[in-house]
Amino acid sequence: MHAVVFEQYQTFPVLTEVEKPVPGPGEVLLRVAGAGACHSDVAVYREFREGQPGAQVPGFVLGHENSGWVEAVGDGVSGFTEGDAYLVYGPVGCGHCSYCSKGQDTYCENAATNPYAAIGLGRDGGMAEYVTVPARNLVPLGDADPIAAAPLSDAALTPYHAIKAALPNLAGGGRHVLVVGLGGLGQIAVQILTALTGATVIATDTKQDAMERAAARGAVTVPAGPDQAAAIRELTGGKGVDAAFDFVGATPTIATAKASMAIGGRLTVVGIAGGTVEWNFFSTPYESTITNTYWGTIEDLHEVVAMYRAGQIEPDVERFALRDALEAYRKLEAGELSGRAVVVPTL
Template sequence: MKAVRFTEWKTKPSLREVPRPKPAPGEVLLKVAGAGACHSDVAVYEQFDETTAGPQLAPEYTLGHETAGWIEEVGEGVLGLTKGDAYLVYGPIGCGHCAACSRGQDTYCENAAKTPFLASGLGKDGGMAEYMTVPARNLVPLGDADPVAAAPLADAGLTPYHAIKLALHKLQGGGKTALVIGLGGLGQIAVQILKATTAATVIATDMKPEAMALAASRGAVTVEGGEGQADRIRELTEGRGVDAVFDFVGLTPTIQLAQKVVGKQGRITVVGIAGGPVSWDFYSNPYEAELTNTYWGTIEELHELAALYRAGHIEVDVTRFSLDDALLAYEHLENGTLLGRAVVVPHLDDATTASLQALADRMPAGV
């Protein structure tokens, strides 16, 4: 079968022929419906090497940690799963027995330094292939929802969902405001999650007019970048400042913007991994305002997010690529020429048929 392989540090991935895997006990073989291309993949093959990344990320393996697909085969001991059913893959894989893993929070596994890999697609063969193996425990049901468009939810959806859920106590009650900085794939999903789970006024900002327009169509109040940006945001809060800020960029200027507009007892969550440094001091920080970061999310939260998706509360903006064009998808990702997420579709005909059937199933009778 074909797969997109990360073969060497600071080297672009390549499309190669590899054997079709077999599910081990407790695993399933998944026929991949869609695999999202993520900036984390680009960081792995462009920026990291053996001195900056742990051995868990060392090549060679198949990329793709945002995956959805259909069950093709089950391994020994797997019960209750039916061939052909669609599932989303929870990517992180921890030790399975520490306190964090027992909560479904494999991202914060206490034994991560000793595990052989970090996640499907990050050390372990992932979804940029025709088939992949997945621990049965890591499957989240999609029902009749489109698995191709769902694929980015495994990271681009779960990451903002986790960040927002941790900040919900700041957004309870009337008159609350939330700010989304950066309206790429994660930011657009964040706007929708905030609208679906809170009564807060959602403010959104980006440098791209088309991204701002899309966020506005989803109920956000948009503020363009440039001079006076912070003042305009504070005006929307009647001078009180924002209750919860979510920065999906993470550059120094975007974090500084968050610091300028956050209100007393507010919360800034830096989600973007650009790594921009900022300064902090007691006198310039609003009283009890928090500045924190976060990473991915739990499998329980992915179940909750999938439920929102199945109910139609979240739409994922995707551009589809065939597996043969997967490297082109990464090229677009590197160049920033896509609005939303790039999804590689290894079985285009099957995915199209399933998508059309899912649409037909949702249509009212007689239409």
């Protein structure tokens, strides 16, 4: 079968022929419906070096945002019907530590000794015609479109987990929330916040078209610039936002979000651009929090799918055939995509 393979560090992936996988004990073979192309994939093949913390050992098939139809099951697996559609929970932990027992494999206590981080991150992923998945990692989609759903396993799960943790800050009237960065995750974050809270959603990005899409979803937008934080605070009546989510994670974006915070506010840095933040007692709102989150739990993903099936969230998707998957990654790197690139092997 054809697949997009990460062959060596700091090298663009290749589209090549690999053997069709066979499901092992406890696994399900999926015929891939869609596989999302994510900036984390770019980091895997562009940024990481051998031995660096977080680096995944090549070679393997990329693709950690996956959906598909059941093709076959391995030994010990029951309860799955051929042809049914599922979304894939990507993280794979040790399966027996306290975090994995809660379905939060992203925080596995044995991550340093696990053979890989996730499906598509160290283990063969879904940028192929078929992928094998632990049965535990499958979330049913019912009659929902599995192709459009593929990005939900990261681009929706990641903001959902971060937002869910911050909901106490947004409970009550007159609350304000800030979304920094309106790419795939930020656009879905606006939708999740609108569905789950009554807060005024303020959104900002350097791209005008991204802000227009967020505005169409109910956000109040603020353009980037030297007076950005002041403009955000003005929208809150001067008190600042009760929660903020930075989906970029660069030093300037963290600084903007931090400067926009209210007393007791919560800033969650979700983007992994490697930014740093300075803390000072007199320049930080009292009892405010700066924290971070990574991906989410499988319980969260079930809830994300429920929102998707209810029509509360819908990712912006640009579809590519598998033969054009490398072009999808090229456009992702060049910033030429207006939605999430989803590779569809059946096209």
